[in-house]
Amino acid sequence: MRVAIAGGGLAGLSCAKYLVDAGHTPIVFERSAVFGGLVAAWQDKDGAWIETGLHAFFGAYPNMLQLMGELNILDRLQWKRHALIFNQPEKPGVLSWFDVPDIPAPFNVIVSILRNNDMLTWEQKVRFAWGLIPAIIRGQKYVEDMDKYSLLAWLEQQGIDERVNSDIFIAASKALTFINPEDVSATIPLTAINRFLKERYGSKIAFLDGAPPERLCQPIMDYVIERGGEFHSNAALKEIVLNGDGSVQAFRIRGYDSQPEREITADAYVSAMSVDALKLLLPERWKELPNFQMLEGLEGVPVINVQIWFDQKLPTVDHLLFSRSNLLSVYADMSTTCKEYEDPNRSMLELVLAPAEDWIGRSNDDIIQATLAELTKLFPDHLPEPVKVLKTAVVKTPRSVYKATPGRQQFRPTQATVIPNFFLAGSYTYQEYLGSMEGAVLSGKLTAQAITNAKLDVPESLPSTATLVDAATV
Ligand SMILES: Cc1cc2nc3c(=O)[nH]c(=O)nc-3n(C[C@H](O)[C@H](O)[C@H](O)COP(=O)(O)OP(=O)(O)OC[C@H]3O[C@@H](n4cnc5c(N)ncnc54)[C@H](O)[C@@H]3O)c2cc1C
Structure with missing residues (x-):
């Protein structure tokens, strides 16, 4: 089967991987220039990686570990x-x-x-x-x-x-x-x-040995391409085009690779976009269907990733640290924890700022100043002096993983939907892990299984318009 997937984050990539394993042909369309979604990263003019988020892997990530094992890249995890x-x-500088x-x-x-x-x-x-x-x-x-x-x-x-x-x-x-x-x-x-x-x-923690797009996403993509799959970047889904019976007729994709905007047809269609992006693209006729109505109960939570390069080494450890500060969440000295970012002379702290509601609209300068003020408490003997800041990067994600407030579980949709040829993947969909890399990989695998089991070649499995209208009134 030919399967069109909108969204090239870990869920979309994992879905493509398990689809080729089952003998199908996935075509992935990603809105951005880079694959990876919330694990995406890109290089600045000096070649330093700017990351969407500091990412830690856990021993309790069986699906991620299985995927990396199948790709022969388990040695890229640096276990701490x-x-x-x-x-x-209460004891500044003491861990x-x-x-x-x-x-x-x-x-x-x-x-x-x-x-x-x-x-x-x-x-x-x-x-x-x-x-x-x-x-x-x-x-x-x-x-x-x-x-x-x-x-x-x-x-x-x-x-x-x-x-x-x-x-x-x-x-x-x-x-x-x-x-x-x-x-x-x-x-x-x-x-x-x-x-x-x-x-x-x-609870054992590992870091990837380099930037996720190269060290994690690319091997998944290479595996899929070798088996007939395709990936297109800068290729946003613009519209889900419907048949008369409410099933998907095509994905309308923004022009990419110098081609004009076009409709892509397939045997099955997957949204591996974030829940917020999907809600904006839901066809009017689907909005009242229970499967999609429940998405109104979910939305992404803001978070900010901060990277600061220093002119000297700070007294950090080769590990993830929980800051216990009001402003910050976890952080790590990536010049120590990550092989590709290794620098024996200068620290590069990567820090997650959360909750970020009050900060997402503030300037990068404000965010850096506030972060540095917090760091003087974590490194009282080294900051603000004598260690100096060489450069900084701030990546704001206004809508990241779904906001896991009480009562959200009931709104997390399954991977198969009421539309027989339309499926969902993403860490927000229902799976036994949280809104995490593990959750994204597992959701993609479950989506591939749902598609394989859906027997879409049997035309009478499509519900009539009447069935869809009935479902909408339930
Ligand atoms: C700062 C930060 C730190 C984190 N730390 C950790 C951690 O330590 N450990 C952990 O396990 N997880 C962590 N996470 C969570 C983890 O990154 C996510 O749960 C996971 O990557 C989500 O993957 P996904 O594929 O479900 O969604 P996404 O990564 O959001 O992928 C969705 C994709 O869809 C694309 N898209 C959107 N609209 C369109 C469109 N119209 N057409 C085509 N494509 C579209 C997007 O560009 C994106 O690539 C962190 C996240 C952040 C932001």
């Missing part, structure tokens, strides 16, 4: 010491390590919490562990049910100390979803905790 590391605002010993889960995580005496008292640890018991015993169903509560409300209900929230969960919530515990659905951190408690290396 098994630990989670937090800054301590607090949750070192995870190499023993079976969940004992490894429990020991790492019990051994850390910087952040929590024994009483707080015991209450925290006690509060987590329902999630451990009752599993994913309980975790999904907790979507009705914010993380903060859930912590209060479990009697978990406010200190656990301020010490650990604000940082975790900002890192996972770019929003604070009072806004985030309890399902999100509980999902992550559940994985970490089940898998021995689930």
Whole structure:
């Protein structure tokens, strides 16, 4: 089958990969000049990579690891010491390590919490562990049910100390979803905790050894091209053209490769665009269908990625750090953590600014000044002097992953839709991982499976217009 895919982020690329594996021919149309979507990056005039986001991989990313294994690129993941590391605002410049010993889960995580005496008292640890018991015993169903509560409300209900929230969960919530515990659905951190408690290396962190478009996206594309697939950049989907029965007749694609705008026909069509982009392109006739109406409950959350190049090395570690600052979420010294960005003499900090609602409309200068002010607390002996800033980059994403506030789970659509020849891929679609790289890769795989199982060559499987109209009134 020929499958047209709009959107060349990780979900679109993964969908293309698993479609060629199943013997189909995908053609991917990407709006931007670069593939990768939220993992896209490009080089500045000095050849330095500017990234859309600082990206960390976890041991609990089975689909990402499987994909990289199938492409023979697993050695591009640089695994770090098994630990989670937090800054301590009350002790500027001092890091607090949750070192995870190499023993079976969940004992490894429990020991790492019990051994850390910087952040929590024994009483707080015991209450925290006690509060987590329902999630451990009752599993994913309980975790999904907790979507009705914010993380903060859930912590209060479990009697978990406010200190656990301020010490650990604000940082975790900002890192996972770019929003604070009072806004985030309890399902999100509980999902992550559940994985970490089940898998021995689930919380182990890795960095890619270079820029994602070259080191991760390109191998997926090469694999697909070798098997007959196609990729077109600067080729935005402009309109989903419908047949009389409401199914897709064609994708109207903006002119690319010096060709005029044109309609592309295929046996199946996939939106691997972000949910916000899809909502803008939904045909009028589809808007009332339950599958698409539910998308109104989802929208992307703003986030900002900041990179700062310094003239000297800062005292950082080869790892991801949770800043525990109001302004910032996680950060890393990429001159140490990432092989391609390695520099023995100068640090390049990459930092995620979240929540970003109040900052997304501010100037890059304001953002850099505020970030540097925060960094003086993290590196009190080195900033603002004697270390100097060489250059900076700010990438604002006003609508990134879906905003995971309470009650969102019910709005996440499945990959197959009520339109038999139209499918959805994207980390916002329903899959057991969060709005993450793992979620994007898994969603693409599920979409390829849904297409393969859809038996689209059987014409009578298309519903009549009447069926679609009926569905709209449900
Ligand atoms: C700052 C930041 C940090 C992050 N950190 C992590 C992390 O540490 N770990 C982790 O696992 N995840 C992280 N993520 C999340 C992760 O990047 C995303 O969940 C994942 O990449 C989403 O992939 P996707 O394919 O679902 O969507 P997207 O990447 O949004 O892809 C959608 C694609 O559709 C394209 N498109 C839109 N409109 C059109 C159109 N009309 N026609 C054609 N194409 C179109 C877009 O250009 C884009 O390429 C981070 C994200 C950000 C922004």
